[in-house]
Amino acid sequence: MAVYIFAAFFVVILCSFYLYARKKYSYWSDKGVKGPTPFPIVGNFGSVILVKDSVQQYIKTVHLKYAGEKLVGVYRGFQPMLLVRDPDLIKQVMVKDFHKFQDRGISSSGSRLSQNLFSADGEMWRILRQKLTPVFTSRKLKEMVPLMQQCVDKFVKYVDYLVENNIDHEMRSLASKYTLDVIGSCAFGLDLDACSDEENQFSIMAKKIFKPTVYVRFLTILDMLIPGVRKLFTTSTEILDFFLGLVRNVIKEREGTPPVRKDFMDLMIELREQGKVSRRKEDGISEIEMDDYLIAAQALVFYSAGFETSAATMSFLFYELALNPDIQDRIYQEVCKVYEKYNGQLTYESLKEMPYLDMVLDETLRKHSVAGILFRKALEDYTIPGTNVTIPKGTLIMVSANGLHADPEYFPNPEKFNPDRFLPENIKTLKQCTYLPFGEGPRNCIGMRFAKVQSLMGIAAFLKNFKIERSPKTDTHLEYDPKGIVLLTKGGIWVKISKR
Numbered sequence: 001m002a003v004y005i006f007a008a009f010f011v012v013i014l015c016s017f018y019l020y021a022r023k024k025y026s027y028w029s030d031k032g033v034k035g036p037t038p039f040p041i042v043g044n045f046g047s048v049i050l051v052k053d054s055v056q057q058y059i060k061t062v063h064l065k066y067a068g069e070k071l072v073g074v075y076r077g078f079q080p081m082l083l084v085r086d087p088d089l090i091k092q093v094m095v096k097d098f099h100k101f102q103d104r105g106i107s108s109s110g111s112r113l114s115q116n117l118f119s120a121d122g123e124m125w126r127i128l129r130q131k132l133t134p135v136f137t138s139r140k141l142k143e144m145v146p147l148m149q150q151c152v153d154k155f156v157k158y159v160d161y162l163v164e165n166n167i168d169h170e171m172r173s174l175a176s177k178y179t180l181d182v183i184g185s186c187a188f189g190l191d192l193d194a195c196s197d198e199e200n201q202f203s204i205m206a207k208k209i210f211k212p213t214v215y216v217r218f219l220t221i222l223d224m225l226i227p228g229v230r231k232l233f234t235t236s237t238e239i240l241d242f243f244l245g246l247v248r249n250v251i252k253e254r255e256g257t258p259p260v261r262k263d264f265m266d267l268m269i270e271l272r273e274q275g276k277v278s279r280r281k282e283d284g285i286s287e288i289e290m291d292d293y294l295i296a297a298q299a300l301v302f303y304s305a306g307f308e309t310s311a312a313t314m315s316f317l318f319y320e321l322a323l324n325p326d327i328q329d330r331i332y333q334e335v336c337k338v339y340e341k342y343n344g345q346l347t348y349e350s351l352k353e354m355p356y357l358d359m360v361l362d363e364t365l366r367k368h369s370v371a372g373i374l375f376r377k378a379l380e381d382y383t384i385p386g387t388n389v390t391i392p393k394g395t396l397i398m399v400s401a402n403g404l405h406a407d408p409e410y411f412p413n414p415e416k417f418n419p420d421r422f423l424p425e426n427i428k429t430l431k432q433c434t435y436l437p438f439g440e441g442p443r444n445c446i447g448m449r450f451a452k453v454q455s456l457m458g459i460a461a462f463l464k465n466f467k468i469e470r471s472p473k474t475d476t477h478l479e480y481d482p483k484g485i486v487l488l489t490k491g492g493i494w495v496k497i498s499k500r
């Protein structure tokens, strides 16, 4: 008898769960929005949970599969999320109605570390963005070029040593030595020399941030099933402690002296001395205390957003040049002319005289968009213009930058590496909001110009001195690694480097 009662109970639970899941998963179809069929509990992100796909690669596939649709509905666990495909609607969400979609709405650990410009929402984000924007003005960037030049010199010297000694080096980690030096110098005033000193604390921290532990991966997966749950768990404070220590040391060294380097840390010290940072709102005044923790959190995000993205982009560019020697030759001619004109020294102005290299960088960012997915959260109920679809407050919106970049409707023959797409006359005809390597609207990448300047300087110096060719280890069909936070390839990028 007990067995029958248990079986009946089990069937009732199963049926209730089935009905619950059916109702939850009819959310988008009830609104007339198409999308891939979800799987109970995991929703549409099963392949991500099984580490067969990264989120950005999966969403790219969905973007491409639903050609012709303006919107696509997906589920993260049971939570509905909306993929916006149509460029006009993307513009609406990211630019015109930005005030209704200001938050990124990504789950974070809930630690003080997550109070950084990238993860912060609401008023906190607005204050931080306003305060941090002056770090990235053209004047500031120009002042940083001599610091970057020192890193370029070390980079060239190191590659020279590798070539002389016939040492093979994977290109992504090679480029990250350079970008790590740059961010260390321009943001923190540190002379790292990541090229010769692999065991410096900065490099070690980089590995910890971008190679998450099993526990952190587990939390990420759990958060895919139950959005927001990761806030309830504590994670190691090692990374925050490191940055906190670093920030406190720099503050101690510089306190009481006038700002000399005018770098990121100088600005942060200025904000700290101002104490509370206020901003008037219609409904009162909101304040944040720019304490050491908050400064460390910003330092960390500039560091992590700053070097790995640029290093990945540089390595993809080198890869494409190994496969396209004619493009490499053209850049070489251009770079040599500029070096000659500027007496062998790159300046901020000289970078503007390398339009072809700039086009090659833009095409690299199109074909291998390292941060390929953009997130926004609806801050109020919102009817998507031109449709009957109303999404409630709190709905997460996604835009697939690498889906748009691989869409033949906007970029014909998208697999072909073709820098001419970015000739001025072709840019004019490019549909707005189809090329988004640095995002769009007021919440776009704050470090975009910094990234371009540091990449162009490193690439120009590299190509002036070295030639890149295919080697037997070069993989002509790159496969992306599903574990990568920033776009990563399985097995790395290998090419042959020789001296010019």
Ligand code: HEM
Pocket (backbone or CB within 6 Å): 117, 118, 119, 129, 301, 302, 303, 305, 306, 307, 309, 310, 313, 370, 371, 372, 374, 375, 436, 437, 438, 439, 440, 441, 442, 443, 444, 445, 446, 447, 448, 450, 451
């Ligand atoms: C090739 C290099 C880079 C790429 C492709 C890249 C890409 C992006 C993208 C796609 C976003 C999201 C934008 C959006 O949601 O609309 C972003 C945000 C951000 N990036 Fe970058 N980035 C790069 C380099 C940098 C550098 C060098 C820094 C700092 C030194 C930086 C700091 C940030 C920060 C702080 C945010 C958050 C901005 C906010 O929410 O207000 N990035 N980046």
